Amino acid sequence: MKLWLGFAAMLKKEIILMRRYFVNSLGGIITIYIIFMLIFWGYTGLGGAGLKLGTTIDSLVVSYVTWLMLMMAWQTIPYTLLQETQEGTLEQLCMSPLGLTVLSAFKLIAGVLTDLLVVIAMLALTMATTGTSLNIDIISLLPLILFALMAVSGLGFFFGGITLMYKRIQSYLQIVQFALIALVAADPSPVFRWLPATLPSHWIRMVMIKGQNLSYIPAGDWLTMLFSSLLYLFVGIAVFKLCEAKARRQGTLGHF
Amino acid sequence: MDIVLKVNNLTKTYSGSEGKQVRALEEISFEVPRGIIFGLLGPNGAGKTTTIKSICGLVQPDAGSISVNGWDVQCQRAKALAQLTAVLEGNRNIYWRLTPRENLEFFAAIRGRKPRRLNREIPELLEVFGLTEKANQPVRKLSRGMQQKLALAVTLVTGAPILLLDEPTLGLDVKASYEIRSLLRRIVQEEQRTVIITTHDMNVVQDICQHVVIINEGRIVANDNIQHLLDLFQVRSYDLVVGQLTPGQRTGLEQIPHLRLEPVNSGWQISLDMENPTLLWQALDVLGSEQTPIESVSRKELNFEKVFMEILGGAKA
Ligand SMILES: Nc1ncnc2c1ncn2[C@@H]1O[C@H](COP(=O)(O)OP(=O)(O)O)[C@@H](O)[C@H]1O
Ligand SMILES: [Mg+2]
Numbered sequence: 001m002k003l004w005l006g007f008a009a010m011l012k013k014e015i016i017l018m019r020r021y022f023v024n025s026l027g028g029i030i031t032i033y034i035i036f037m038l039i040f041w042g043y044t045g046l047g048g049a050g051l052k053l054g055t056t057i058d059s060l061v062v063s064y065v066t067w068l069m070l071m072m073a074w075q076t077i078p079y080t081l082l083q084e085t086q087e088g089t090l091e092q093l094c095m096s097p098l099g100l101t102v103l104s105a106f107k108l109i110a111g112v113l114t115d116l117l118v119v120i121a122m123l124a125l126t127m128a129t130t131g132t133s134l135n136i137d138i139i140s141l142l143p144l145i146l147f148a149l150m151a152v153s154g155l156g157f158f159f160g161g162i163t164l165m166y167k168r169i170q171s172y173l174q175i176v177q178f179a180l181i182a183l184v185a186a187d188p189s190p191v192f193r194w195l196p197a198t199l200p201s202h203w204i205r206m207v208m209i210k211g212q213n214l215s216y217i218p219a220g221d222w223l224t225m226l227f228s229s230l231l232y233l234f235v236g237i238a239v240f241k242l243c244e245a246k247a248r249r250q251g252t253l254g255h256f
Numbered sequence: 257m258d259i260v261l262k263v264n265n266l267t268k269t270y271s272g273s274e275g276k277q278v279r280a281l282e283e284i285s286f287e288v289p290r291g292i293i294f295g296l297l298g299p300n301g302a303g304k305t306t307t308i309k310s311i312c313g314l315v316q317p318d319a320g321s322i323s324v325n326g327w328d329v330q331c332q333r334a335k336a337l338a339q340l341t342a343v344l345e346g347n348r349n350i351y352w353r354l355t356p357r358e359n360l361e362f363f364a365a366i367r368g369r370k371p372r373r374l375n376r377e378i379p380e381l382l383e384v385f386g387l388t389e390k391a392n393q394p395v396r397k398l399s400r401g402m403q404q405k406l407a408l409a410v411t412l413v414t415g416a417p418i419l420l421l422d423e424p425t426l427g428l429d430v431k432a433s434y435e436i437r438s439l440l441r442r443i444v445q446e447e448q449r450t451v452i453i454t455t456h457d458m459n460v461v462q463d464i465c466q467h468v469v470i471i472n473e474g475r476i477v478a479n480d481n482i483q484h485l486l487d488l489f490q491v492r493s494y495d496l497v498v499g500q501l502t503p504g505q506r507t508g509l510e511q512i513p514h515l516r517l518e519p520v521n522s523g524w525q526i527s528l529d530m531e532n533p534t535l536l537w538q539a540l541d542v543l544g545s546e547q548t549p550i551e552s553v554s555r556k557e558l559n560f561e562k563v564f565m566e567i568l569g570g571a572k573a
């Protein structure tokens with residue numbers, strides 16, 4: 001009951017803020033869309049030659065939208081913690097009997113749900129302007145998206161923990177943003193398939209572009225996705241908890 | 257008397273930047289009874305905030321224990337935290353992009369309060385704190401005093417019986433500071449909650465606290481009832497300002513024990529001990545012999561600020 005009240009409050013806050021700052025959100029969406037169009041024009045301008053990543057426009061659209069979704073999910077925790085630290089509300093969250101880890105997870109889930117609107121809008125927009133038609137098989141996409149989100153959530157907790165200890169980390173967070181492009185676009189070679197979200201992103205492309213469904217995914221890939229996603233998530237949470245404890249010892253939890 | 261908070265041998269050393277060790281608290285112990293306003297007083301850097309944050313579980317002490325209504329902050333964290341609530345930075349512990357009402361709803365919910373009771377409680381709180389008119393405006397548009405009042409209201413809506421406030425009147429103008437003080441008195445009197453405040457403002461302490469602990473450089477230098485401290489340091493003396501004295505009068509007065517004579521603008525100031533009234537008669541006799549005019553007679557009063565400075569001075573000596 002307490003958990004549900006906490007989550008409902010977090011989701012409500014997200015929705016209120018999204019509506020109140022709708023113009024800001026809109027500006028963000030337009031920027032993201034313009035970046036996509038630049039890549040798209042650059043790509044078609046080059047006649048599709050020379051680019052190894054995403055060999056088709058379809059692949060470009062899917063990879064871009066996947067990246068967008070994962071990026072928004074990944075950065076929710078570290079950026080929220082930075083903001084809560086600056087606003088002085090972090091201490092209040094830490095003092096909730098639910099604890100900072102649970103509240104951060106709630107915030108992440110609430111964030112993913114509200115960001116979904118942006119992701120869907122961007123998918124529709126990019127599909128319309130590039131004239132691609134993709135296979136949107138929700139049943140097949142759902143578990144793959146979940147695996148990818150779990151892995152990047154692990155990254156989010158990891159960097160969130162680092163944020164708790166060192167406040168001046170913003171520039172490093174931006175590097176992760178770009179690293180995420182590589183994770184999404186990488187070919188799932190025997191080594192790279194273990195990277196966070198790489199294998200799920202590959203299968204998302206297979207479903208959306210090639211029209212494959214879950215039965216195409218070999219058992220080994222299922223296990224890899226399940227195992228690595230859980231691993232990244234739990235390692236991320238463990239690091240987060242360690243950093244939180246360290247910040248308590250240093251006296252740097254919250255504003256200082 | 258019920259004890260709601262026990263702090264026992266609390267010790268904290270920060271490892272600051274470049275391996276510098278900062279000793280913030282050294283074996284601090286004190287107890288807080290229910291239903292009072294308890295002051296934690298000390299100059300900047302004394303260790304007040306570290307004490308408060310340790311009680312809230314935000315700073316992990318090196319040694320010592322804290323128990324809140326019987327729950328240990330380290331071992332029974334969730335239970336202990338449910339007993340307390342805090343404002344650590346005046347007007348900043350609330351969401352500036354949300355309205356007062358939304359803030360109250362949010363913080364109540366993450367503390368597990370059920371919405372049904374809040375429907376009645378939140379409008380009441382807004383009313384008492386004079387925020388009803390601003391209930392639906394974003395907090396960032398409110399005055400600092402209002403923001404600080406809202407932060408206080410947020411602590412109440414959590415339903416916790418113990419409030420910890422770090423410098424609750426810092427940065428407020430006189431009016432807002434008085435409003436906060438009277439709200440605090442009300443909270444303690446009408447709701448039987450316990451309020452622990454830190455401050456370096458003596459007026460605040462003298463005005464609202466019943467009991468104070470004074471810390472300096474991480475150690476407790478006084479732990480006493482306010483009235484007691486004032487009595488202890490009350491200088492029991494009379495000051496008389498009189499007109500010009502003849503040399504004979506001066507020698508006469510100087511022979512009276514514990515009497516101090518100092519020249520002032522138009523005459524002399526005589527300070528003498530109140531404990532022994534016969535000394536006053538003697539002095540008056542000397543003055544009466546020449547019919548020296550008496551400009552003023554006053555009993556020396558000592559305020560808390562002076563008490564504080566004397567205690568700190570004593571601690572350094
Ligand atoms: N996180 C921290 N790291 C290092 N030193 C700290 C930290 N927090 C406080 N200090 C130091 O500890 C001492 C006590 O600080 P504090 O508890 O904030 O005092 P007060 O609230 O009484 O002004 C000060 O010397 C302060 O500089
Ligand atoms: Mg302080």
